[in-house]
Amino acid sequence: MSRIRLVGGTITKTTGGDHNIYSEGNIVYNSGQAVTETSDTGIKYGDPKDAPVKEVNEAVKEIELITKLDQGSANDKTGTFQDGMIFGKTYHFKVKSYVKDSPKNKLNIKWILRYHSLADNSWKEISLSQKGESLKITMNEEDMCGRFIYIRAYVKDHKTEAELKVWKHNRFRWFDRMQVEEEIKDRTDNNQPWKIDQAGTSLCGMACIFYLFAKEQPAQYKKFAKELFRTGISSVNNFTVKPDTEILEKMVNKSGFPMKTSNMPAVDYITMASTRNTDNPKYKGGDEEFQAINWPPLMTKLSEKFLGYKDVYSKGIYNPVKPLAYTTFDIQKKIDDINEQFNAGYKLILMIDSDLISDVWDVSALDLHWVVLESPITWNYIPGFFTPKQDEIDFKVYTWGTNPNGASRYLKKAISSSHFMNNYNGYIKCK
Template identity: 70%
Template sequence: MSRIRIVGGTITKTTGGDHNIYSEGNIVYNSGTSVSLTSDAGISYGEPKAPPVKIVNEAVKEIELLTTLDLGSKNDRSGTTQLGMIFGKAYHFKVKSYVKSPPAIITDIKWMIKYHSLSQNKWLEIPLSTKGDSVTITMNDEDMCGRFVYVRAFINDPEKEGEYKEWKHNRFRWFDRMLVEDEITERTDHAKPWLVNQSGTSLCGMACIFYLFAKEQPDVYKKFAKELFRTGVATVNSYTVKPSIEVLEKEPFIGGKVNVKFPTHYEKGKRVNMPLIDYITLAGTRNTNNPKYKGGEEEFQAINWPPLMIELSEKLLGYKDVSSKGVYNPVKPLVFTTLDIKNKINDINVKIKLGYKLMLMIDSDLIDDIWDTSSLDLHWVVLESPVIWSYKAGIFGAKQDEIDFKVYSWGTDPNGASRYLTKKITSTHFMNNYNGYIKVK
């Protein structure tokens, strides 16, 4: 609002006490002759002072939440929990008190939400259409997960009136954010993608996919993994992963003990959980494609069939050259010659030399003879070296017949001391347990 006064004569202002002038803009004095400032005590200059706060009688003072909050991780490595809001639940907020008195017209009370968006890296203020002394808000915005949400009720000034601050849990609310981020850092910044571990599940194909993801595209993997953990949905290239509530709500621990319904494995005789970030990515991706897999140790539902592996290689990982050979028919010939063996090994090594990454479909006995020797335990691994065949023919059989190669599997460093293959194998063992590959580049 502006005001202009035109006076033909003199303006005289006499103030018994202090005389203060405040302006949000400039204060300009113009005179046809001179501008005089006089004082009995002297004239001083300094930084501008803020105007006194205007007390508004009709203003919201406090807001209260009437809906029960839910537990989730405290996100501080302590293993403890904290209360907060969860995605998809409706929360009822009500004005608790006013600066002096309620407004004459109750619908003069307005509401808004404020939070800092990680996806946009800025503060967002969202006005609500509801007016009055209470509001019900359904927290169905994924971007608010893992953030503090500020609910405001106001009549005149949203910055200075009633505000209620509450934490909104990450979508995987039982998972400790600090532990999750530690695991992501190990797989990317510390260059240990081989830590990806399927644990006691049949998610070996997913493990191969995310091993290559973390190894070949660590920054993209990092962003994808963090977003999936926080919001419950993440998209890379043309593939969106959005697991169901059964996966999102799985608890790694119950009463401080390992949850037997959570994927586990044994390390040094102790039962431990599947790494949190691997559950989020591996189980989350498999469940997206097959909702019958609920994030436990369901073996058949978790299996990663070749068409899914090809689809993920193209749409999730973004490889342009993807094809398979031999993976669809694990029934192998009973009789084969040294030429058959040589051709199969040469085919693999040529692809490695051409820069392809190979995901091999094998019987798990090929790399670790601990499951069984009589049945098919189909398993995906990533080949990390050429296949070396040391062979010398003899009169009554081979004088030397040893095959060696390196693979990623089961959360183990392919170049480490306890790597797979656990020991060199014969060509017969290789032919009986090797099926084929998917090549990607």
């Protein structure tokens, strides 16, 4: 507050005791004639002193949380838990004590929420409309998840009066943040996207999509996975992933793996189960086989809208009825077509029967499986009189969390051309 006094005559101040003047800024005297200072004991100069602290009577000293907190991961790789608020739940806060006197009008007590937003790396202050000694608020802001929330109640100064610090869990509250971030780092910074593993689920199509995502767009994958883990919603290109509560509330076992998914890594569950559930809410994030299946229309849609490929085309894909006999021309034509697409820079997601790459060959069951081709297909063929002298097909694919260029890669050994033709269905090509 500023004050200007205009006086036409003389101002005289007489003080019986000390006369002190304090200013946060400068003190300036302007005079048309002389400025005179006199003292019976001398004039002293020194460093400025602080102004006396004004006693505050009506101020909030403490606030408390009445509502019971819920458990979630301690996020320190110990497997332990911590208490915190959860998204969508209503919490009751109340003034516990005052500095001296409580305000006569309780509606003079105001409330503020404060937290650091990761969305734009800034501090947010939210003034609440509720006033009085009691506050009830529903924590339905996704951006507050995985952050400490500072609840303030005050009469005059929100910076110096009561504040309560409360943790708000990540949306996937049972998953350990340190573990999830290590897994994300492996798939991006450490150039190991092949660690993405569907484990004991039927999410092979999702695994292929996220393998290509982490391999080709590591920065976007990292942002997507972290945001989805923390807030429960994330978008890429023209596709938004927002899983149901069953996915978000998935419990973990003592090893930190999601329940009923074998040894599936946490980040793979978060990304793949969430995406599958977004498209098919009947998939509840467990070992449901049929609900988890990734049908060809979904794979082409995700290739375009999620991964952002402009040129997406499917060929063959699903043909359970195959010819009983093949000519060498038929085989070579199919191999040449695949290699032509691969050499032209297309990413190829192959639909096969899992017997094609398994150690157990040509069993009767029909186990459709998606893999990503990671090398051209070679066919070493030398004809013979009744049977070929040599008939070996070899190639590399990503699948089941295995390095396609490692010692335990798939294929584990070369296969015959008939084995290839009996278990190969078709491809989706993307560029």
